[in-house]
Amino acid sequence: MPVIYLSPSTQEGNLYVNGGTEEEWMNRLADAMVPYLNASGIQYVRNTPDMTAATSIRASNAGNYDLHLALHSNAAPPSNYGNVRGIIVYYYPGSTNGKRAATIVADNLKTIYPLPNRVRTEATTAIGEVRQPRAPSVFIELGYHDNPDDASWVKNNLDAIARNIVLSLTEYFGIPFLEPAPSRQGVVDVDWGYLNIRSRPSTSAPVIAKAYDGARLKIVNQYQNWYLVSLDGQEGYASRDFITLV
Secondary structure, eight states: OOEEEEEEOOOTTOBOTTSSBHHHHHHHHHHHHHHHHHHHTOEEEEOOTTOOHHHHHHHHHHSOOSEEEEEEEEOOOGGGTTOOOOEEEEEOTTOHHHHHHHHHHHHHHTTTSSOGGGEEEEEOSSOHHHHSOSSOEEEEEEEETTSHHHHHHHHHOHHHHHHHHHHHHHHHHTOOOOOOOOOEEEEEOOSSSEEEEESSSSTTSOEEEEEETTOEEEEEEEETTEEEEEETTEEEEEEGGGEEEO
């Protein structure tokens, strides 16, 4: 299952025109993403507000992540303060996967942002969190926090934006998007040695773990005839036909 490095802004000096800071609202957005990430089986490691962009990059590069995702909001130059709107999704020009992820994110954000023609992708080498991570990187500038309409859109639509971004992540990783649901407990019930746990809900997907007969599993979610399960911290998909709810 995919693992991302989630990097909401640590820029506490960037003020929203209608209250709060970029750091505060991007961390609130990351908080809103967590239930959707968990529901769809996307694991994550997240920076903390006391970090910087540089330490976030170092932490990302110290791990083995499938995507580096940075959450930010933008600001217009002082001469044009408050007059610019739009979303920019940045990626590194040499990264095929970064470009693909950025395109998916931008296309989906167009469906919820009030000015879809002002949502675009852009290649850049100027942003450290795009240029320096080892993993493919996507850096989202979610509107302009100096613009009252954009600032209000972010603050009033945190859940919708969070859901939309996680939907994009599931499209990028090729896994089902699942709504949050209460977890359940189950027991493996097979007539042979073990039940395969796979990286995707398909019998052709790679086996990432084995659950032996009688093993207890945490059932995180369900997709068609598959359970998304957790076994000893490892998440994956297992056929529901061979798991008994307890």
